[in-house]
Amino acid sequence: xxxxxxLAPLMGLALGMALLPAPASAADGMVGMGxxxxxxxxxxxxxxxxPLPALEVTTGAVTxxxxxxxxxxxxxxxxxxxxxxxxxxxxxxxxxxxxxxxxIARLVRVKAAPEAGGFVExxxxxxxxxxxxxxxxxxxxxxxxxxxxxxxxxVTVLVPAAPRxxxxxxxxxxxxDRRYAAAYFGVDRxxxxxxxxxxxxGRAGLRDxxxxxxxSRTLSRRWSxxxxxxxxxxxxxxxxxxxxxxxxxxxxxxGGLALAYRF
Numbered sequence: 516x517x518x519x520x521x522l523a524p525l526m527g528l529a530l531g532m533a534l535l536p537a538p539a540s541a542a543d544g545m546v547g548m549g550x551x552x553x554x555x556x557x558x559x560x561x562x563x564x565x566p567l568p569a570l571e572v573t574t575g576a577v578t579x580x581x582x583x584x585x586x587x588x589x590x591x592x593x594x595x596x597x598x599x600x601x602x603x604x605x606x607x608x609x610x611x612x613x614x615x616x617x618x619i620a621r622l623v624r625v626k627a628a629p630e631a632g633g634f635v636e637x638x639x640x641x642x643x644x645x646x647x648x649x650x651x652x653x654x655x656x657x658x659x660x661x662x663x664x665x666x667x668x669x670v671t672v673l674v675p676a677a678p679r680x681x682x683x684x685x686x687x688x689x690x691x692d693r694r695y696a697a698a699y700f701g702v703d704r705x706x707x708x709x710x711x712x713x714x715x716x717g718r719a720g721l722r723d724x725x726x727x728x729x730x731s732r733t734l735s736r737r738w739s740x741x742x743x744x745x746x747x748x749x750x751x752x753x754x755x756x757x758x759x760x761x762x763x764x765x766x767x768x769x770g771g772l773a774l775a776y777r778f
Contacts, residue, residue, distance in 0.1 A: 543573040549773025551743070556608035556625070557699045558749060558759035561615055567773050587634060598635040601652060605630050605660050608699065618762050621710040625698050628660025644675040656695065663695030669727070685727040687747065693719045700756035712761060718752040723767065737777045744770040
């Protein structure tokens, strides 16, 4: 979905579950856990196994839920629109997850660091149980990580395929500023000398475009299972980077399976 930062599809998991209609007996929360595969950093050729935790709790008017390695809080604004802050940790490159490519490992490590920002989302029924969901977010990196801005947007259509089965398909896009692009896709003079890759200056602009899919089936009054996947392709400066063009892959794939319990 995701994805996006290296593990952004984790957000897709949390949102996908959160957007499903809760059983009538459910109270005001959901906890989930699963396993997935995702690139360890943007543009990587390989994928790694990653945990897929998800948590959603509503306290008063505020809905708290996981967002990658972090949390966001949504406050309803009326008319099906909600918004709120995001606080999470970006995994970096070679920080939380090892870099297997020996050439990329010689580049400057992108350290894991906090990101803070906000999001806005809306939901609208289209009839016959079909729902339209839209979301946009913008986060700023802090500390010794990428230190840049990352914007993400998605539009999702949810379709009830059976009494206990909900299907969803989404279109996704992300945007990066110059500092984010330089950290993940740039190669400076020292990096070129150490790795043998040509020098490259990452530029601001569209980072990727993608499509996501999920299927969630209600197993009982409280349990459900979800299958998720996203396929995205890096664009512009990110796709032209030697990190991607010579050592990585522009196509980025994520897949996962998770169980959720509503309480």
